[in-house]
Amino acid sequence: MNLKAFLIYGLKLIALTVIMFLCFAIAASVVGMGSDPAQTQAEQARGGLLLLLVCFLNTLVLSYLILRSRWHGMKLTATIFFVSYGVMTVMGQIESAVFITKLPSGTLPKLFVMGALITAPFAILAVLILGKRKAAPSDAHNQRLLMPMREWAWKLGALVLAYVILYFTFGYFIAWQNPAVREYYGGVDTGGFFAQMTDILRNQTWLALLQMLRGLMWIALALPVIRMMRGARWETALAIGLLFAVVMNAQLLLPNPYMPETVRMTHLLETATSNFIFGGLAAWLLAQR
Secondary structure (H helix, E strand, C coil), X not given: CCHHXXXXXXXXXXXXXXXXXXHHHHHHHHXXXXXXXXXXXXXXXXXXXXXXHHHHHHHHHHHHHHHCECCXXXXXXXXXXXXXXXXXXXXXXXXXXXXXXXXXXXXXXXXXXXXXXXXXXXXXXXXXXXXXXXXXXXXXXXXXXXXXXXXXXXXXXXXXXXXXXXXXXXXXXXXXXXXXXXXXXXXXXXXXXXXXXXHHHHHCHHHHHHHHHHHHHHHHHHHHHHXXXXXXHHHHHHHHXXXXXXXXXXXXXXXXXXXXXXXXXXXXXXXXXXXXXHHHHHHHHHCCX
């Protein structure tokens, strides 16, 4: 990439960051989740800067997916909406619905609508601004994800198991070691990882089943990205790892009245690392020809 192309890309990245920032502000206003009037000017300014950082991180990752995609036009736009909405909103709010019991009535539907109002216009404008409205001469189909059903079966099973192991392992050794997290959720450490897992499997079997379902949902979000990406397998693994780690978790940087900062930062470390590992693993395994 020459200097001129680099500068043009930088300007486009800045423009898309501002667009996502405006999408956040407009969507929050539409669903009635604007800034808290009780906040001081300093708190509002800090929140605005953090939101700008979140928008920049999300834009950086999503722009990379768009630029390295073999697809274009409406197909690419729909794919970016699907993966960004799924990762940024759906996967996170499933956890909110299960674990955050202090949300006011009607908040979750507002969050789902807000996510759509952010990701839909951003996907459309990002594909246009980054010049992917039409196919490039080098765009071609690849042979990824073409494998026998037996291979699909064992790979999906292995990945679901890997996700459940990562989820509970990182949840226990990172999140659950913070007393503030245990207090927030009203839980206790039952005396070690295996004792904790035994208690979950015995008394909260539904939680393990839910994470198996979420593992399948993460895989479903990875599939179109694996299919559309150019480059080597390691590049696809890195891209999906960053998608799952950054776009899913960057919003934990934002202050909110429902989760204390220490709990948010602990979850950020926990889920960003485990999601990055799982995303890379899923892409590496499924992109193998």
